[in-house]
Amino acid sequence: MTDAPPTPSPEAQPLVQVRDLKKYFPVRQGLVFEREVGSVKAVDGISFDIQRGETLGLVGESGCGKTTAGRTILGLYPITAGSVTISGIQVGGISREELQALRRKAQIIFQDPYASLNPRWTVSAIIGEPLRVHKLLADDKARRERVHELMLLVGLSPRLINRFPHEFSGGQRQRIGVARALASDPDFIVCDEPISALDVSIQAQVVNLMEDLQDGFNLTFLFIAHDLSMVRHICDRVAVMYLGVIVELAERNELYENPLHPYTQALLSAVPIPDPKKSRARQRIILPGDVPSPINPPSGCRFHPRCPIVKAHCAKVTPEWREISAGHWVACHEV
Amino acid sequence: MADHILEVNDLRTRFRIAEGTVHAVNGISFWLEPGKTMAVVGESGCGKSVTMLSVLRLLSIPPAEIASGQVLYHGRDLLQITEREMEHVRGKEIAMVFQDPMTSLNPVLTIGRQLCEPLRVHMGMDNRQARARAIELLDQVGIPDPAHRLGDYPHQFSGGQRQRAMIAMALACVPSILIADEPTTALDVTIQAQIVELVQRIRENLSMAVIWITHDLGVVAEIAERVLVMYAGYIVEEALVDDLYEDPRHPYTIALLAALPRIDRRRDKRLLSIPGAPPNLLVEPKGCPFAARCELVFDRCRVEMPPLIQVGPNHQAACWMDVTSNKPRV
Numbered sequence: 001m002t003d004a005p006p007t008p009s010p011e012a013q014p015l016v017q018v019r020d021l022k023k024y025f026p027v028r029q030g031l032v033f034e035r036e037v038g039s040v041k042a043v044d045g046i047s048f049d050i051q052r053g054e055t056l057g058l059v060g061e062s063g064c065g066k067t068t069a070g071r072t073i074l075g076l077y078p079i080t081a082g083s084v085t086i087s088g089i090q091v092g093g094i095s096r097e098e099l100q101a102l103r104r105k106a107q108i109i110f111q112d113p114y115a116s117l118n119p120r121w122t123v124s125a126i127i128g129e130p131l132r133v134h135k136l137l138a139d140d141k142a143r144r145e146r147v148h149e150l151m152l153l154v155g156l157s158p159r160l161i162n163r164f165p166h167e168f169s170g171g172q173r174q175r176i177g178v179a180r181a182l183a184s185d186p187d188f189i190v191c192d193e194p195i196s197a198l199d200v201s202i203q204a205q206v207v208n209l210m211e212d213l214q215d216g217f218n219l220t221f222l223f224i225a226h227d228l229s230m231v232r233h234i235c236d237r238v239a240v241m242y243l244g245v246i247v248e249l250a251e252r253n254e255l256y257e258n259p260l261h262p263y264t265q266a267l268l269s270a271v272p273i274p275d276p277k278k279s280r281a282r283q284r285i286i287l288p289g290d291v292p293s294p295i296n297p298p299s300g301c302r303f304h305p306r307c308p309i310v311k312a313h314c315a316k317v318t319p320e321w322r323e324i325s326a327g328h329w330v331a332c333h334e335v
Numbered sequence: 336m337a338d339h340i341l342e343v344n345d346l347r348t349r350f351r352i353a354e355g356t357v358h359a360v361n362g363i364s365f366w367l368e369p370g371k372t373m374a375v376v377g378e379s380g381c382g383k384s385v386t387m388l389s390v391l392r393l394l395s396i397p398p399a400e401i402a403s404g405q406v407l408y409h410g411r412d413l414l415q416i417t418e419r420e421m422e423h424v425r426g427k428e429i430a431m432v433f434q435d436p437m438t439s440l441n442p443v444l445t446i447g448r449q450l451c452e453p454l455r456v457h458m459g460m461d462n463r464q465a466r467a468r469a470i471e472l473l474d475q476v477g478i479p480d481p482a483h484r485l486g487d488y489p490h491q492f493s494g495g496q497r498q499r500a501m502i503a504m505a506l507a508c509v510p511s512i513l514i515a516d517e518p519t520t521a522l523d524v525t526i527q528a529q530i531v532e533l534v535q536r537i538r539e540n541l542s543m544a545v546i547w548i549t550h551d552l553g554v555v556a557e558i559a560e561r562v563l564v565m566y567a568g569y570i571v572e573e574a575l576v577d578d579l580y581e582d583p584r585h586p587y588t589i590a591l592l593a594a595l596p597r598i599d600r601r602r603d604k605r606l607l608s609i610p611g612a613p614p615n616l617l618v619e620p621k622g623c624p625f626a627a628r629c630e631l632v633f634d635r636c637r638v639e640m641p642p643l644i645q646v647g648p649n650h651q652a653a654c655w656m657d658v659t660s661n662k663p664r665v
């Protein structure tokens with residue numbers, strides 16, 4: 001990857017199109033006569049495209065809906081409203097078979113390499129599962145050869161093929177997760193905090209591996225993370241989420257050097273810089289309070305109760321999603 | 336030494352488990368000045384938490400075993416005093432804040448009750464005094480409407496508020512040392528920024544010494560005056576914060592800094608990745624623990640652990656190689 005973002009030709013169809021996507025979870029109350037009393041608006045109308053071969057970062061704090069967004073895009077949760085198209089296939093409202101076919105092409109890498117691998121399965125069974133499920137390689141021998149190949153690809157010794165997950169370190173487990181995601185030869189991978197459970201020295205190994213694989217197989221990534229430094233490093237464009245909505249989206253250097261939304265500004269200023277002199281010289285924006293509940297999100301702009309530049313109309317009117325300069329989108333009245 | 340509020344000498348902590356002996360801390364020495372902030376940085380399993388738990392005698396023995404060492408607090412060896420005396424030191428003199436405030440708070444007691452307990456036990460306050468002080472403490476750590484929140488249970492607090500409550504508890508008896516073990520790791524960055532600011536403000540107001548344990552080199556740059564870098568149970572580098580980032584002298588520190596993505600710079604290259612993984616602590620340490628992953632390794636590294644060598648004023652590194660010239664030290 002170079003520093004310049006890939007400029008897709010205008011006629012090229014984006015690989016992934018997300019339009020006004022919503023995902024609400026019902027909140028129920030009562031033990032015997034359970035009734036719905038409201039809903040958690042985890043994702044409340046997000047839109048973006050991801051071009052083939054691109055890495056889009058989706059960042060935000062816990063509870064902002066980034067993980068739910070990733071899972072809903074893959075059809076792992078039913079869509080409440082809006083649409084998602086991957087390689088021209090609609091994700092919502094399709095049959096099980098169609099969804100399964102889609103899953104071959106759209107995979108996910110999970111955050112926790114401890115919880116996401118079945119402890120009773122060998123590496124061979126874990127990595128080979130997509131090959132079995134999608135009936136890609138019928139006979140055991142061919143499947144085993146493919147698992148062998150995948151292990152080499154992610155830097156695991158094929159000698160370990162019959163081992164169980166607990167025999168591997170965190171970094172190695174995440175490599176197993178990457179190999180499993182690659183097994184069905186996907187185009188698109190949702191990476192849900194793939195490195196946040198790993199130590200710094202291991203993070204770099206996994207990130208470099210993912211970049212090599214992206215280059216080698218022309219993969220498209222949706223990279224969900226809260227580590228804003230890592231996102232700047234590996235993503236081409238970055239979308240910032242707050243309480244179920246995207247507040248800003250731009251090419252990475254534009255976003256980090258010229259953040260326009262007050263939430264993005266505060267978020268970036270809160271990230272510690274590993275340079276004590278810069279760190280002391282820096283002006284920080286400390287946001288008051290916590291993220292409000294997504295059950296009853298604030299009216300108007302959802303950020304208004306914590307916003308340092310809030311005006312009266314921010315509480316009443318939802319800000320429009322506007323393109324301020326080429327490719328730089330923001331939802332704020334004051335920009 | 337008079338200007339050291341805490342001095343640890345040759346501390347060795349091991350765990351005897353079914354699989355063998357875990358060599359968690361392998362003879363480390365350090366000191367802390369009153370009113371200063373020292374960071375201990377390292378990755379999982381490097382021994383940073385075990386060191387502090389050993390200092391406060393919070394490990395269960397067995398399986399833990401403190402094989403050697405001295406922990407001098409105001410010149411008195413905490414490893415030699417009785418458990419009763421130690422109880423007095425913990426909380427009143429040296430307080431600790433842990434990573435996960437949800438598991439270190441008692442879920443079935445109100446915040447007020449948990450906050451008042453140390454005040455009654457260590458400060459001899461009655462209920463009314465303790466309550467008044469508890470309100471003051473919650474206010475000090477920035478919890479809005481503190482009198483009302485005393486009756487709340489931990490689950491009614493947000494993650495950031497729970498960590499604030501933990502800090503309030505740690506401050507209850509105005510300790511002279513606060514040990515913070517990854518206090519912001521479970522929190523979001525904007526909340527982390529609030530907590531970092533809070534601890535710095537309190538440290539100044541109470542002229543308290545702080546030991547901040549973390550794996551995050553960004554946080555270290557922000558809070559510390561002096562830094563210890565730990566790896567596999569050893570201190571491999573010790574320096575003032577500016578020197579550590581500008582002129583790191585241990586290959587592990589150098590590699591760690593190069594492996595970090597930077598939010599303040601445009602991407603110019605791939606991240607440097609450190610091959611391999613930290614050593615198995617069940618194996619008796621021999622030579623430098625970083626030798627297997629080190630670019631500058633030579634024969635001596637594999638057989639003999641280098642001591643901390645003075646490489647500059649207030650700067651020590653445990654490496655047989657002089658990284659500025661790439662020549663072995665003699």
